[in-house]
Amino acid sequence: MNKHLLAVALATAAATGPAHAAEWPSRAITMVVPFAPGGVADTVARPVAEAMSRKLGQPVVVENKPGSGGAVGIAHVARATPNGYTILISLPSISSMPTADKLIGRQPMYQLxxxxxxxxITADPTVLAVRADSPWKTIKDFIEYGRKEQISYGSSGVYGTLHMYMASLANAAGLKTLHVPYGGAGPALLGLLGNQIQAVAASPASVKQHVDSGAVRVLAHWGDEPIEAFPDLPSLKSLGYDLEFYQWSGLFAPSGTPRDALEKLGDAARFAVEDARVKKTIEGAGLPIKYLDTTDFTKYWQQDASGLIQTVQRIGKVD
Structure with missing residues (x-):
């Protein structure tokens, strides 16, 4: 190739490079929910994905990949090609599972x-739920009973957030408990409703309809401020237990995803949380939208992950 043709080729490449990048997205995007349908991540994912589809001009398809407390779906996204076409919506357990794996001598399925x-997208303190026909009317009843007799509780999986929250309460209050892991928050709640377990830590959104129907009673929450859905519900901190956990939901992409794609995904997420239909659906389910952009979420995640990792290490190896 002579110098003239080389110059033309380089100029063409320079001109077409940005244009090619601007074409993203040119096909459907998969939003992985690493839990079974029915939990917080799934509840948030579906309206958010629909709104992001409208903003991006391409379908954002929700795909549930449950297993190992969320690790299967998270690892799938962590290993995905970083091109913006595979993203994740996850919960705080994303932060603790690699540490938990190391603790029990297992190779982590992914790294943060x-x-x-x-x-x-959202952030909400977890609530302690029991069946309405249980003998416990208050959190004090629950704790007094649990110090004498074993209480079975369900979770989304070993070392998942719901497991850690209950294990932390058991440790702080001196409760006798039996942990029964399920494949997600939804199945754990079904286990409670089916009388397979006696208690569960859950999001206010996932239990509100069952509280309203008279099937479930909530006893306390892990937050620091009153919960809109249950304004009279006491916090564990108000009872003297230094426990504060929030069940947030957030979007992630594989590291190395191009900045252009990340910025467009971030813009689409902001569009979604500001969309009237999304607000109505998510807030109608009892989930407060607590949006943080990429910069603020990154800072928040670092701090939250640090606290959760310390919690896992304090709980130690469990069966």
């Missing part, structure tokens, strides 16, 4: 540095 935050 394999994922990059896009945006936080």
């Amino acid at each position: 540095d394999q994922l990059t935050p896009i945006a936080r």
